[in-house]
Amino acid sequence: MITGYGPIQRTVRVWLPVLFFLFVALLPFYWMAITSVKPNSELYSMRANPLLVHAPTLKHYVDLLTTTSFMVWTWNTMIVAVISTAISLVLGIMLAYPLARINFPGTGLLAIAVASVYLVPQPLLFIPLADVINRLNLGNTLTSVILTYPTMLVPFCAWLLLGYFKTVPLELEEAARIDGATRFQTMRRIFLPLCTPGFISAGIFAFTLAQNEFLYALIFLTKSTVRTVPVGVISELIKGDVFYWGQLMAAALLGSIPVAIIYSFFVEHYVSGLTSGAVKG
């Protein structure tokens, strides 16, 4: 597309901006990684070159895994993210399928309502929700977050799936209906198996959102044994004014890995989910 430039000029034009963005995006991760393998003597030395590591050590990782509850938090985060994603996908399908595939009065209005519920941010709800969770006696249980995460994930999944469902052609379902299948059979046997890519997109998104959630977990989970990774890291690895930076960076890196791995397998689904909302509308 770009013509009239020499190869060197072209390389500069193309690669300079890309490398700049790449540098900015990855610098904090580099810093996490390099800090996590530096011995304390190097971390807090003003003489050593901070950008390099001279005597790498895994001490911070060993300490993190043996002296803190990091493993428990990771396990909790996984359980919470997996269950709340599963709940949200099922409820999201139940909401999106009729809205996308069946004509009945009020579909347009309901779809808009789903979108606006998704846009209600947590800070608007956390104070009353904290009271509700207290009254249900669910404080300090994983159930409290498993129940509340779907409040943001269900409308989100429903909205994403609604867009996806609308792109599937109607003929197969019509054929099944003519052959005498009930609506439920049509949906379960014919329609849903066609939509696996949509479920993967919505599932990955919901999973990363659940891993990322902080406010509800901070309020509802105050015991070390039930905490999730973000809350555990903030409340237990940062003690007053004392910062164990090596451990903190090891935790930040390890905590990011599950999401990064899942994301790397499904990056195309993730990107298509990310863009479908804005592009296809």
Add this chain to the structure above:
Amino acid sequence: MAIRLEEFVGIAPRRRRPFTLGEWVDRGTVFSWLMMAPPILFILAFVGYPFCYGIFLSLEDRPVAHAGTFIGIGNFIKEAHDPVFWQVVRNTFVYTGVATLLKMVGGLGLALAMNQDFKFKNIIRALLLLPFIVPTVLSTVAFMWMLDPAFSVINRVLIEFGWPKPGPSWLGSPILAMCSIIAINTWRGLPFYGITLLAGLQTVPVELYEAATIDGASGWQRFRYVTLPILQPIILIVTLFSVIFTFADFQLVYVLTHGGPQNATALFATYAFDIAMGSGQLGLGAAVALAMLPALALLIVAITLYLRKKS
């Protein structure tokens, strides 16, 4: 042709079959509502009810673990006389406005940079999205370390280049702290803009650029009169989404500055949190959180109207 039409269309007298539950459930409207009932009930219980209860709480003087007393709009009057509240309002608008602008411009730059032909494009795109994927709290901790008063790597590099010691106090001075949270929010949100706009750029037909070039348009003119108009709806919707989530941001500020120094970075969400969870005044906290509602409602209505127009 003596075919009797009735036999085919079924006008001929039909035996009235008994009404069955299965048939009733299979009607479009009935099936739909039965299907949607569980998610709708769930949303009503865990979003609708807390929302209304929050409004009720904001009208009460409600210390934590005590019964509340109804005080009408007392909390809102208190709020209006609280200088910190107005500072929070200013902070939130500055934070949202500047961060959104930076993300929009930077995201557009990222999209344009990525919309060229080069090797390893898919891997680079995946890496560029990382800041958006990784849990905010964890990346913010990394930034906290990079901006640490004593060991900030940024300061050490600056000092290396001749900046007077000890270098800028990134989280200690009100203005720099605000700049820091804006920069980190931009770092995290930029890939979302970039990748979404990139998808939009890829829908621009090459013929349009060719036609513009033949007509003598410069690079800037092609961007201004071909690219931008086509991207405009995507920019609009991405911006509306991003504004909502920036406006109601909590994690980044809570972790990095806790609203300090001297409330210079306090946002609605962190201030409401401090009042409700720190001082235990649930009613006043709910009122502060609800103060976000007018601006949010306006944005939500804008988005929904837009989506409706589009569909």
